[in-house]
Amino acid sequence: MNRYFRAEIRSNRPVHINHNLLSLANIDPMVEPQPGQFYMLEVSKGLDPLLKRAFSLFRRTQEGFQILYRIKGKGTSILKDLKKGTVLHVLGPLGNFYPLPSDSESPLVIAGGIGIASVFSLVEKLSKKAFVFYGARAEQELFMTDALESFHRELVLCTDDGSCGVKGTVVDVLTDFIKKRDEFHQPVIYACGPKAMLREIAKTALANGVKAYVSLEEHMACGIGACLGCVVKTTSGHQRVCKEGPVFDAREIVW
């Protein structure tokens, strides 16, 4: 049982332009991950790129786990070309996780773009009826909606261009939603997406006295709290995204 283990690629297929779903099977025993945690994946055996890349647990599978990733730069471009059978070193699961709602709380999950990767397994796990707001620029950029629907949660899709679901951002939808919140006793927000979106969500949540957890990103070297490279500014000083995070109480972040 180890947080540094080898995993074999079972499949690595595009789910959209520039987005892949990677299925890994652990070769060595692995530690059970929680929604919100992440892994550092080796993308090359060479010295360039040098560092591992951070990816959220997308979904736990029987044989291992899945990563949903956007092809962004050097590392993910290499990753997308890796074939079935390739063995990677993996570090994880790392960081903290989304605290599950209490019985009196109503979970409200918000994902922007690739942020869906981080909250997907949370949605899957939430026992009570959760609301899920999932936004992207256009219909084609909403991934895995079939799978999301299969969980039978309240799913609200939003697109900037209105090509699917509500026209507008998840923040717009959230604001509307919170206004009519008596139908809700105690909402608690779980959000992952672009920083600007999270900042807006935090603002709305704070203004309405709603609890909100946000999952943050920072460039990482070690992933295990050793390098102090991934800090964010919080009300109690610098906190490591890889250790105290990636999930933070929105009130504690100095946005």
Added chain:
Amino acid sequence: MNRYFRAEIRSNRPVHINHNLLSLANIDPMVEPQPGQFYMLEVSKGLDPLLKRAFSLFRRTQEGFQILYRIKGKGTSILKDLKKGTVLHVLGPLGNFYPLPSDSESPLVIAGGIGIASVFSLVEKLSKKAFVFYGARAEQELFMTDALESFHRELVLCTDDGSCGVKGTVVDVLTDFIKKRDEFHQPVIYACGPKAMLREIAKTALANGVKAYVSLEEHMACGIGACLGCVVKTTSGHQRVCKEGPVFDAREIVW
């Protein structure tokens, strides 16, 4: 018609432990290569390894050309894993080539180990009856002997351990051979192999007044004479292996 062109991998198969035969098909038009010339091959798109690797023309094919290579370090380890269909940037053919014998000269081709890669196409090309001495440590390290035999030259195989052909080095065989050389009017040696072997051959050739051409190796950056990195010491100063070489008159090298 360009010496910098793209080529696609058609096959890349092991011929022995740690030795592969790579078949490339040029995508862009290529310049006709001569025996003794070499190519610089891109082994990775990343920044490490950074430089291209030098490999002799093994054989011209209808669709392009072949490289016979030993898996030595970082670059060749990556190369060996490249699959059919991969497109590489190639620079070449580079350097000079083996000067063909005149009508009165009898060619004597000598290869040590992977040195066979450089002289193979020369053997194929030599119109007159050539003697070929090909040595390695043991039988399994003698490659492509079937193909060599198909050319119907006088082929003498040698192994250090006697597991195939003559027991001994090509240098031993050469020395014997040159002693009884009246059967030969004007031998001219073409040799490629480890530096120590070439030095011995040069010594023997010089001592017996026999002309000898040797193909040398040096670490290279540019392959086109620009960096001055690949020089060897010659009687007329530093000469570039990639430009004035790789084939040198053995008498001109300061061994």
Added chain:
Amino acid sequence: MNLEVNIGKLRLKNPVMTASGTFGYGEEFAEFIDLSRLGAVVVKGLSINAKEGNPPPRLVETASGMLNAIGLQNIGIERFIKEKLPFLKTYDTSVIVNFFGDSVEEYETAAAMLSSQEGIHGLEMNISCPNKQAGWCIFGTDPKVTFEVVSAVRKRTALPLIVKLSPNVTDISVMARAAVEAGADALSLINTITGMAIDIKTRRPRLGNVTGGLSGPAIKPVALRMVYEVYKAVKVPVIGMGGIMSADDAVEFMLAGASGIAVGTANFVNPLASIEILDGIIDYMEKQGIEAISSLTGTAHAG
């Protein structure tokens, strides 16, 4: 086979250490490797008081390397002694504490505070951090100032004193001699080389602190050259570091003149790196028929 090496008065069970700032306070790696196998654990640089460090972003990956601008964030000596040292004491390894100050007085006080502690086997004095703050950076780039601050610290500690040199100098051997003349028992090098990166979309420096320290395999050739030069310049033992990713790299540093080596950035790439390097060194010794690892030190200078 003898893996022991002497770093001045400090005897280590083997030459493999961890580079300060890349191994946290040791505990971060305890789940992955057996710390007792290491020659020494060198902890993150400490100051008298805790430091917040630089604003993020603090990291940029570069070609075969990385830039960091942590800005010496640390929990301060007192908390280290209370919260971290007891854990390290439970392992059978040497503990070397890296420290720094903003003034000669702070250096002296820090050294004194650390020297009174049981369980600390050596001090590594960082005079070379490129994250310029309050002008203290000059400690590592002016030989006179180096001499002054090392002399002052020397008077306050009986522990083996390792001075860690900055590579951002014209002549590293001048700096090495200054540190040794001031009483250093050993030298460690190199710290990171100052560099930067710019985001061409935003047109702003990528690091919150503008510049940062370059580490990793990219800098290995420079580190190796400096170890080679310092070995020639001084008689005290040298701890070599800078881009060591493998046992082969470690051996290269020893051949250049290092008595011990430290694994830095490699710990991020692979948390088992330090132990795999140790195992690889043992393997190399077996294959090459080397009895004592210490016999390797400086042999590239021969002939």
Added chain:
Amino acid sequence: MNLEVNIGKLRLKNPVMTASGTFGYGEEFAEFIDLSRLGAVVVKGLSINAKEGNPPPRLVETASGMLNAIGLQNIGIERFIKEKLPFLKTYDTSVIVNFFGDSVEEYETAAAMLSSQEGIHGLEMNISCPNKQAGWCIFGTDPKVTFEVVSAVRKRTALPLIVKLSPNVTDISVMARAAVEAGADALSLINTITGMAIDIKTRRPRLGNVTGGLSGPAIKPVALRMVYEVYKAVKVPVIGMGGIMSADDAVEFMLAGASGIAVGTANFVNPLASIEILDGIIDYMEKQGIEAISSLTGTAHAG
């Protein structure tokens, strides 16, 4: 779209040059690219008399970089003028001649010899080669000596004089100011960083000359930082180089403060690199809506 840049009195059609020693005398690349598209061709460093350079081996590949110890092998100024310059004159590009000497007098004579030639548009003075020979290396690491040699050369040439700085110094801005005060019209940086490599099988240095100069992407962060520092320190134009492999890299250097850039090691990796970088810069300008490339210079300093 305006690609023109001014390097002192020298107006270049675009900012892309070739780094000395990585582009031969230009002719080696003429079969691959149209030299007329380049802002300038900077040729291999020349001395009054031809030089044999260092013994082989002269090259070692390192992580994302390479070490070279060519030792300034060149054909000498006379042969260059007779055999190479006429060819370069047939192209519509600026020709910048890199040169060096073993003494102040040699520098002066070399500059005078080159300045009397038609078809040479600028001189680049190499005071920074790390391949130490005959002690002349100090020209680039001591600001007083730099001032002296640059002043002497300045009196002997009316051509635009670019002084090429060594990165192997504690404070590059001090060196930059010395060169500018002595009359440099522009500065180019960085030359290679001194490094070494050791063969762990033979236990000997890999380079015939023991140490060599590190170039390539590995050094880019250091080069960029130095360009950034020099831009702040002096008013003359800066030519940036060190690990530029792509148009993005080139733009980074301009944002840091470079008016022009030079492509070095990248020419070895891809003989079309300089032209592909030029095309990539044009592309970047289009996408970002940049009218004049010169407006980019130094913009990372703003704010």
